[in-house]
Amino acid sequence: MDTVTxxxxxxxxxxxSGTKPVWCPGCGDYSVLLAITKAMAEMSLSPENxxxxxxxGCSSRLPAYLNVYGFHAVHGRALPVATGLKVSRPDLTxxxxxxxxDGFSIGGNHFMHACRRNVDxxxxxxxxxxxxxxxxxxxxxxxxxxxxxxxxxxxxxxNPYYPLVIALASGANFIARxxxxxxxxxxxxxxxxxxxxGFSFVHMLSPCVTFRPEQKDWKKMVRSAPVEPxxxxxxxxxxxxxxxxxxxxxxxxxxxxxxxxxxxxxVDNISELDKGFIL
Amino acid sequence: MNASNSLSKADLLARTLTMxxxxxxxxxxxxxxxxxxxxPEAATLFRWLSEKQGSRTxxxxxxxxxxxxxxxxxxDYDWDDAINTEVPGHSSAHYMMxxxxxxxxxxxxxxxxxxxxxxxxxTAQTDETKKLAHGFARExxxxxxxxxxxxxxxxxxxxxxxxxxxxxxxxx
Numbered sequence: 001m002d003t004v005t006x007x008x009x010x011x012x013x014x015x016x017s018g019t020k021p022v023w024c025p026g027c028g029d030y031s032v033l034l035a036i037t038k039a040m041a042e043m044s045l046s047p048e049n050x051x052x053x054x055x056x057g058c059s060s061r062l063p064a065y066l067n068v069y070g071f072h073a074v075h076g077r078a079l080p081v082a083t084g085l086k087v088s089r090p091d092l093t094x095x096x097x098x099x100x101x102d103g104f105s106i107g108g109n110h111f112m113h114a115c116r117r118n119v120d121x122x123x124x125x126x127x128x129x130x131x132x133x134x135x136x137x138x139x140x141x142x143x144x145x146x147x148x149x150x151x152x153x154x155x156x157x158x159n160p161y162y163p164l165v166i167a168l169a170s171g172a173n174f175i176a177r178x179x180x181x182x183x184x185x186x187x188x189x190x191x192x193x194x195x196x197x198g199f200s201f202v203h204m205l206s207p208c209v210t211f212r213p214e215q216k217d218w219k220k221m222v223r224s225a226p227v228e229p230x231x232x233x234x235x236x237x238x239x240x241x242x243x244x245x246x247x248x249x250x251x252x253x254x255x256x257x258x259x260x261x262x263x264x265x266x267v268d269n270i271s272e273l274d275k276g277f278i279l
Numbered sequence: 280m281n282a283s284n285s286l287s288k289a290d291l292l293a294r295t296l297t298m299x300x301x302x303x304x305x306x307x308x309x310x311x312x313x314x315x316x317x318x319p320e321a322a323t324l325f326r327w328l329s330e331k332q333g334s335r336t337x338x339x340x341x342x343x344x345x346x347x348x349x350x351x352x353x354x355d356y357d358w359d360d361a362i363n364t365e366v367p368g369h370s371s372a373h374y375m376m377x378x379x380x381x382x383x384x385x386x387x388x389x390x391x392x393x394x395x396x397x398x399x400x401x402t403a404q405t406d407e408t409k410k411l412a413h414g415f416a417r418e419x420x421x422x423x424x425x426x427x428x429x430x431x432x433x434x435x436x437x438x439x440x441x442x443x444x445x446x447x448x449x450x451x
Contacts, residue, residue, distance in 0.1 A: 013304060025312040025372035034369075038353045181370065184353035209370065216370055 012037035015047060017067045026216075028180030028206030029059050032126055035178070035186035036066070036095075042191055045093055052095045053082040055102035058133045059126035059206065062097050076107025079114040079123065086121045090260055093194060094121040101131045104140040104161050111163075115170035115199055120258040122193045122200040125163065126180070128208035128215065136211035148211070163203055164240045164251065168233060173198030173254040175236070176229075177247060180206040181219035185248060192250055198258040205246075218246070225249040286399060288407045292339060293348035294356065295415060299336040301366045302388065303329050309372050316374040324381040335418070342411075365392045375441050382430040389423035392416075 015037040023029050040050065050068035054060035056075035063070025069092075073081045082096035096114075103111055103125045114123065129146070131137040138152045140161035147155045167175050174196040178186035186204065193200035205222065207215035225247035230236050236252035243251075267273045286294070306329035313322035371384050396416035403409040 020311045020315070022315055025309070025316060025374045025376075026370045028369065030308065030369040035353075042352055181368070183369075184356065188352075188354040207370065209373075219368075219370065 010041055010044065012041045015040045015067050017065055019064050021065050023058060024210045026209035028128065029126055031180035031183040032186065032204055032206055033062060033065055035183040035190055038183065038187035039190035039194065042187065043194060049091065050093045051085055052097060053078045053085065055098035055107060057099040057102045059097060059099040060102060076102050076110065079107060079110040082121055083114060083117065083119050086119050087261055095124065096121060097124045100125060100127040100129060100141045101139040104163055112166065112170040115167050115172040115201065118171055118173050118198040118256055118259045120197055120260065122202060124202045124204050126204045126206035128206050128212060130208050130211045132208045132211055164243065167201045168236055168240055168252060172201045173256050174200035175252040176250040177203040179218065179222045179248055180204065181222060189250060196253060198254065198256055221246045222248050225251060229253040231255055286403060286408055288411060289346050289348050291399065291408055291411055292343045292346065293351055296336065296339050296343065297351055298365050299332055299339060303332045303336060305367050306332060312372055318374060320378050321376050321381045324378055328385050365395055373441060375443065377436045377440060379430060379433045379436050382426050386423055386426045386430065389419045389426060393419035393423060
């Protein structure tokens with residue numbers, strides 16, 4: 001990203017707002033918050049030049065905990081808001097964040113088209129395969145046999161959504177996976193994502209210790225992908241289709257130019273603006 | 280943090296400072312979490328642990344005076360839940376944890392730190408680094424012993440300590 005303003009003296013904690021998170025103890029989202037602040041500090045970003053837009057859900061509380069501009073948007077609508085912000089203020093570093101339900105179900109359509117538009121921003125989806133805020137219902141990424149919710153007795157019996165495959169097919173320019181069990185590794189992925197031009201998608205595994213306590217085992221299951229990032233979508237497609245959901249790292253780095261419409265001149269006079277609304 | 284045989288005194292101090300600072304922040308965070316879930320015993324212990332680590336951080340800062348410490352990127356070290364516990368992982372906390380668990384977590388931290396510094400001591404190339412690592416290892420071991428003694432004052436948790444009779448799950 002070439003519009004970054006550097007602020008070398010800030011430490012990760014300087015990017016925190018001071019508002020205490022209310023996530024459950026043990027929640028993976030604490031690590032994601034840490035990874036984001038570490039990435040921002042490493043990139044020496046000035047907080048006033050960064051904006052984070054979220055949807056609704058546990059993980060979407062993120063903007064309140066950061067000392068950058070934030071917008072807690074409508075459910076599933078973080079991406080359209082972030083897209084509008086980035087195209088009108090291309091000088092900002094724009095991040096969007098949310099959970100798997102917010103991003104892949106309620107906001108599923110926006111996800112595909114944000115990948116397709118390829119606006120220069122980074123989208124972090126904290127995936128815990130459950131709707132946590134509403135007390136534990138199956139989400140699009142839940143395994144078909146997960147039967148702990150009374151709403152889906154015997155499991156959903158529906159194939160889960162494969163966000164990385166969808167992202168590639170829809171045109172995302174950067175696709176990576178990170179894990180809250182490794183916040184330092186996640187910080188590296190986030191730095192790479194923010195520096196890569198175009199739409200960067202980071203699939204962040206973030207266990208829900210309350211409704212999916214078995215996900216604590218993810219820390220034993222995640223591992224670095226034994227491959228270098230590819231720029232070839234065909235290779236990436238094969239890689240992502242055979243992925244077991246626990247390979248970490250940057251898996252695809254495309255070279256499509258980011259979409260940035262030409263900005264119209266700013267209106268100096270309010271009466272000039274009014275003319276546009278006269279019927 | 281990986282032991283490395285090429286650590287200079289400044290490298291070791293930089294890594295130790297980063298490690299201790301993160302541990303202080305993590306204990307503070309855990310204390311805040313325990314306040315939120317109304318677990319005052321664990322919250323108080325985490326605050327005490329944070330103060331202890333804060334004092335050690337000040338000592339290391341003092342030792343670093345006059346030195347230019349190298350910048351360490353987060354990915355230059357690999358303490359995390361899965362590999363090391365020199366800094367307690369976020370997933371170590373549980374809303375029903377007892378003082379016994381809290382102290383056990385801190386004992387793991389000190390044990391891991393002592394082991395790491397001993398490794399650094401054994402592989403260090405200079406006497407200066409060796410001596411410093413030896414001191415840090417001894418300090419971590421002594422604090423671990425103290426924590427073990429303190430933990431012995433608390434009862435062993437029941438087998439079903441995390442059984443919540445008013446669980447957050449939607450059951451109806």
